[in-house]
Amino acid sequence: MDWLFLTEVSLAGIGAGGLYALTGLAFVLIYKATRVVNLAIGEILMVGAYVFFGFSAGLALPFWLAAPGTLLVSGLLGAGIERTLIRPMLGENPISIFMLTIGLGSILVGLVELVWGANPLRLPEFMPTQPLFLGEAYVSPKVATAFAVASLVVTAFLILFRFWRGGVALRATASDQAAAYSMGIDVPKVFSLSWVIACMTAGAAGMLVGAIGGISPTMGVFGLSVLVVVIVGGLDSVLGALIAGLAIGLLEALAGAFLGGEYKTLTTFSLLVLVLMVRPHGLFGTHEIERL
Template identity: 70%
Template sequence: MSDWLFFIEVSLAGLGSGALLALAALAFVLIYKATQVVNLAVGELLMLGGYLFFAFAAGWGLPAWAAVPLAVIGGGLVGAVVERGIIRPMLGESAISVFMVTVGLGSVLIGLVELIWTADPRTLPAFISTKPLFLGEAYVSRKIAVAFAVAAVVIGIFLLLFRFWRGGVALRATATDQAAAYSCGINVPGVFSIAWIVGCATAAGAGILLGAIGGISPTMGVFGLSALVVVIVGGLDSILGALVGGLALGLIQSWTGTYLGGEYTNVVTFGILIVALMIRPYGLFGTHEIERL
């Protein structure tokens, strides 16, 4: 019985980690779905969200209820500046050129964080209760439970918005055919801006939750690489794929780290990436595109 209880606790922790992966993957999906740009700086934008919260809560002494939305808004503003000042001028350039720009953006964000806050790891001011939480007899960290609940609500909201909101329909139309969207009167550059703003704000929110669990440091952007695995496995343009892939990878990483050892986690994670690309390169829920040569 104790072995089963331990397995359940490990699995619940994995689901919590998977929910954060899904939230970070959502930032990838939102931007790619509208602009066809793979933003490899999502991990660094996630890191920036954690540091912005630290600045508002610890530096300015603001309460968490004010610091959290300000940090999320700050992430969105960074997304707006990046889209308008860097990405939009590159429209029409090759995909690899835009991809490499996002790689450089990630390095710039790391450098800025180290210049402002140094490279030392920091602990965020506590804003989530540490009171034990039990599901039956299984213990769950309250921080992980809160992260899971927030991620579930946010992803659920996005699924509804993409289905029923006019802006969501415009984004889907733009993702399908930009020329046709233009002909229907859709403001395609405006859709691009919204996608970057919302995607970067989502990454910043995920960074706050991740920082609350494990602290913040300039290296926490590595978490974005696991989120990239999620979107490739689930589908680069699928919100449902981000959810399913994130939860699945969170469980697999938790089981691997517990029963095989932490040194095997990256091996298994990126092994899954290679197998997924070989078997289903468009992902489990991604759009399968057929191009005439």
């Protein structure tokens, strides 16, 4: 067994896992606040990456303008989606809303293809490129940067969620919408807010993912791995998304390195099936009691 290789693969996996965790967090945020399973999260991430491309390559803006601009556009996208598509579906059966987000994903892919074409593109470099070593193990500087950024955002997120007034309102809404409403919390605003924050997070993740692997309209399949992450972790668990994000990243990297690339999705989806068999609501998800 080549320990150095194993370490390098694991580090790369955990690095990628950071991005899964970040996107998973965006997913869980929407689910917790609005009970919407947003299958378009991968496509929103993709749109974020393309918007950044448009700002930095198309308009040749410097990074410090292009990045906030991307976040702004992603946030607006989130607000727009919530207001025009999700709000009219309030109270509908969750399966319908789930299908609606699939349709939304398809629309976003088509729009991006219409504007930027179907071919893969490269983002302008904005991350450090000198090689990085942890002990002897080589870590891709981009992955390391992405992981660092992801950790930062996640931490900021958790702090906000815990202490900021809006965060508290969000948690209250998550635990009981009707009660939160009657306590004077503006629930529709919380819904909007959760979509805005989640889409900004996904947009940020899109910039990072695009910087590492390039961008294409099909990069939304990243969302499929995120889906595995949130199901394994439990749809309504922030902690679950973080842990499962890292674990799935690691597992994918190991499967890719030791079994072959085609085994990546097989391994993670097999894990998904296994987890669902043992814990139908994910590792950290809450189980709702059924009543007659």
